[in-house]
Amino acid sequence: MTLGTVCTPLYVEWLALRDKLTAPPVRTGRATGTIRDDPVLVAGVAGALTDRIAPGDLVIATEIRHAHQTTPSQTTPSQPDPSRADPSHAADLVAGELRRGGRTVPSHAAEIVAGELRRAGLTVHTGPLVTTDHVVDSADERRALAASGAIAVDTESALIAGDEGRCIVVRAMVDNPEQPLARAGMPLRGIKALASLRRAAPVLDAWAAATGDRELLLAKPRSFCAGVERAIEIVERALDRFGAPVYVRRQIVHNLHVVRDLEQRGAVFVEEVDEIPEGSVVVLAAHGVAPTVRTQAAERRLQVVDATCPLVSKVHHEVRRYAARDSTVLLIGHPDHEEVIGTTGEAAGNVIVVPGPAEAETVQVPDPARVAYAMQTTLAVEEAAETAAVLRRRFPALAGPRKDDICYATSNRQAAVREIARQADLVIVIGSQNSSNSLRLAEVAEAEGTRAVLVDDAAEVRLDWLTGATRIGISAGASAPPTLVDNLIRNLSGLGSVTVTESGAVTEDVRFSLPKEVTQQ
Secondary structure (H helix, E strand, O other), X not given: OOOOEEEEOOHHHHHHHOOOOOOOOEEOOOOOOOOOOOOEEEEEEEEEOOOOOOOOOEEEXXXXXXXXXXXXXXXXXXXXXXXXXXXXXXXXXXXXXXXXXXXXXXXXXXXXXXXXXXXXXXXXXXXXXXXXXXXXXXXXXXXXXXXXXXXXXXXXXXXXXXXXXXXXXXXXXXXXOOEOOOOOOHHHHHXXXXXXXXXXXXXXXHHHHHOOOEEEEEEOOOOOOHHHHHHHHHHHHHHHHHOOOEEEEOOXXXXXXXXXXXHHHOEEEEOOHHHOOOOOEEEEOOOOOOHHHHHHHHHOOOEEEEOOOHHHHHHHHXXXXXXXXXXXXEEEOOOOOHHHHHHHOOOHXXXXXXOOHHHHHHOOOOOOOOEEEEEOOOOOHHXXXXXXXXXXXXXOOOEOOOOOOOOHHHHHHHHHHHHHHOOOOEEEEEOOOOOHHHHHHHHHHHHOOXXXXXXXXXXXXXXXXXXXXXXXXXXXXXXXXXXXXXXXXXXXXXXXXXXXXXEOOOOOOOOOOOOHHHOXX
8 A cells, every 4th residue: 555645846835744744755757757646745835826815724625637727937928928818818827838748647536635724713715727838927917827727826736746646735825816926915925825835734635544445335226316316306307397596495306415406406495384475385394294284385376296205105195095094003113203203193092102112112002903104114124124013013913015125226225234234344324414324334334343334425524434445335325426426436445545345236127107297288
């Protein structure tokens, strides 16, 4: 395993960090010919290309561009001086130089490092950084570089970065367009930038310790299930058909990224239907709702599009059927989960929520001869089965579904994560904290004796989790987009070479039909 190297191009940067790192940084100078593919972190100062980035802020490069520009003294009539060109021409010139000079490399682990620095209390910006062959201080040239999409400029990083995406650039800003280098106050800004660099040192140390080659074990299946895909498609189609805004009661599925994406497309998420203007379109979330919510929607003359997962609807139907027989329904699930709240609402006077085996041992019913059970669809399979077994033992007349209510996607993902947990040093589950099925995946992995963490995305992965973990299992809850898994793999590949193995033989081909409200013209 090759540990990463922290390097500092300037002597003053080296002085700032030499007593703050476990291993002193390597001086590179303006290192031509030192391109490397092992993990390397370039730490130092640089200039911001936008006023929204203040002196002392950190920029973490998401990609590193090399612009083979010439200094003003080297220009010729056929090669205009970008510092004197009008901004639009300068932008065209720099864009052309970036295309021709042409070397752009990604920084794959930028999100992990940026997230760690933010948790350390530093102000961090992420985006492309461009390396030029001279110090950029003219307003026009800054504007031209900014027009190319870059947010910061230095003179060394692209000369050090290799082509494998394993270079991290951590730059503290000394100047920006409003406060250029040649303006009073530069020494104080330089001191502020170097102080930020010193504050970042523990994260640079953690990055070095976390670098190395790894094997990644991907659980199969993972990410979206058919019910989640259906719910998201319903909102998208509703937006296409009715136009924005389309209101959604609660989160359509329990995932922060899905909600943000739909918000950007025009969906408006509300807690209750009384927040929605009368006559509007409302989508009911995949977790299902109590009948009272539908009544409230009708009173407000809302056009309802139901995105309830068909497997949740099946549980609602079971509860209504048992309640019609005057049976007490023991609903195995978490009392505060939206699915359980909605299911309970189908027959509130007949439903008792039973969270687990301990509660199953003590629950009392009015008539033991008239009792049935149902389940929340996203429970941990083994605990739910244990709870049901206790109820069957205590209530011999207990009725129940022919097949337990836990959905196929939950069962499949738990089985797959259990398999990879037995082989891994660490399991990373992608999913939001309010996602029941994602939480259960982490619990299943922990039950196998393997450390497991639940994160929304790569930016929440802590470097100290990765130290010493050479085999990492990866899964994602049924409400988490598969692109988040791809992005996590990319970030881990920025810390060292990775081999990726998929583990699990189940292929899911379930599809659910869409409601007529979004399919009929």
